[in-house]
Amino acid sequence: MKALLLENVHPLAETLLTDAGIDVKMVAGALDEDELITALDGVELVGIRSKTEVTPRVLANAPSLQAIGAFCIGTNQIALSDAAERGIVAFNAPFSNTRSVVELALAEIIVMARRLTEKDRALHDGVWDKNAKGSHEIRGRKLGIVGYGNIGSQLSVVAEMLGLQVYFYDTDDKLALGNARRCASLNELLDIAEVVTLHVDGRDGNAGFFGAEQFARMQPRSLFLNLSRGFLVDYDALREHLESGHIAGASVDVFPVEPKKRGDAFTSPLQGVPNVVLTPHIGGSTEEAQEDIGRFVASKLRDYVQHGSTTLNVNLPSLNVDNRSKGCRLMHFHLNTPGVLAKVNSVLATHGVNIDGQMLNTRGQTGYVVTDVSHGLSDAVLAELRQMPETIRLRVID
Known part of the structure; x- marks a missing residue:
């Protein structure tokens, strides 16, 4: 193989x-x-x-x-x-x-709140700019998490430990962890949060999810992060709100079009904008x-x-099966229609094949049955199973 x-x-x-x-x-x-x-x-x-x-x-x-x-x-x-x-x-x-993305998000929030990129650039240019103007602690600030899945929920817990007040919005009904508070809508979250971070999945329906309307609704001088998917956000609109001063800083790790490999050229409308942290899709790259x-x-x-x-797979029925003790294993993906299991077993019975164990699960239009038998299967048995109109794929482990 x-x-x-x-x-x-x-x-x-x-x-x-x-x-x-x-x-x-x-x-x-x-x-x-x-x-x-x-x-x-x-x-x-x-x-x-x-x-x-x-x-x-x-x-x-x-x-x-x-x-x-x-x-x-x-x-x-x-x-x-x-x-x-x-x-x-x-x-x-x-x-x-998950933890790597959470730590990057928190690091970037601190970097933006303290305007560290500007201080760093000034020193590299030979300018000593020691002052507190525009530099803030994150303790006590209101963090708005959009998407409360594996990353968003863990970020919620760790951020609260650093003293942030956590609000979140998710289209699914998620249990709030710690003292986090659920918002009924995205607009409610944007009206409250001083820092907004996106942790939304990449389904096609989320394209253009966050644009000019959402940036305009955010709190004045707030911070914005996107460590989820590049096509969720209108970055031209983000630049406009950064240049106007409505948004005080942004951190972006993902982009609508990304280079295929390390060293390739990269362009973004966010390049050159003060207090903007751009990273090359490294949220999970530790x-x-x-x-x-x-x-x-x-x-x-x-x-x-x-x-x-197939445990924890994302597109087919899930079956947690371990190693067989003897014989062979038959794995049959099929259309999820009534009577398929009976047909499979009828074929085996007709050819005198005894079943030692069997498991079945379905997901949407697809079924998956794993059958253990004591002895090898003949070509005739396999051919008959493959010819079943419901069969999608047949695998055998001897």
């Missing part, structure tokens, strides 16, 4: 997959659509980060592909529904870099987070290959 790992995935991922008997090829940068199609010829597993897009066209031209590992939080770069229709399971790392992401996602890919486990 072959695996392709792109975008400087942590070496631990290569080690874990290689130890599982998988032939791993590492590529430093991202690949465009045509390059990825060529690279996936004969490859069963692919690992990416945020720059490589696994499009419907890529999936249609990668018949060997069985699983995708997103070595990051976001999965909007993967055509998940198309992958599900082909029985290709996708995993991500929803928790591994050595600790990348190592944990490498371990987590590679382990999920390994467990799927070896056992058929």
Whole structure:
């Protein structure tokens, strides 16, 4: 079995997959659509980060592909529904870099509140500018968190420990942690908060989520952060409000268009604006987070290959299955219609195959059944199962 790992995935991922008997090829940068199609010829597993897009066209031209590992939080770069229709399971790392993003957000809030970028630039230019004008403590300030998921909720807890008053808004009904207070709407949060930070997911419907109207509603001389997705924010509108003085500072880690690899040219309307911190999508880029992401996602890919486990995947039914003791394991992705399990078992019974154990789960239009049998399966059995009109993909582990 072959695996392709792109975008400087942590070496631990290569080690874990290689130890599982998988032939791993590492590529430093991202690949465009045509390059990825060529690279996936004969490859069963692919690992990416945020720059490589696994499009419907890529999936249609990668018949060997069985699983995708997103070595990051976001999965909007993967055509998940198309992958599900082909029985290709996708995993991500929803928790591994949470702390790294939280610490960067807090560091940037302090940097902006103290206007450290301007002090730093002045000293590099040989100017001694020692004064307190425009420099503030963060203690007691009102922090507004937009998106109260894994990152937003942890930021809430740590920020409160530093003395910030925390408010949050989320479209889902989330439990407030500590003394955080839930806002009924985004506008309510913007009316209150002195610091607004976005931690919103990358679904298509969130494009253009934060623009001129929202910046105008923010408190005068407030601070703004986006460490979630670049296409959420109108950065031209942000620049206008920074230059007018309505927004006192901004920190941005993500952009609508980002270079494919380190060293490529970068442009943004926010370049050159005072008290603006620009970072190259490094929210989760700490050595600790990348190592944990490498371990987590590679382990999920390994467990799927070896056992058929789909626990914590993002697009297909989830089954937590461990190693079989003997015989072989049959893994069957199928259309979620009535009677499929009965058909599978009828085929096995007709050919005299005894079932040792069986698990089934469904998700949306797809079902997934794992069946353990005592002995190997004949070509006739496998052919009959593959020919079932409901079958999406059939895998066998001997």
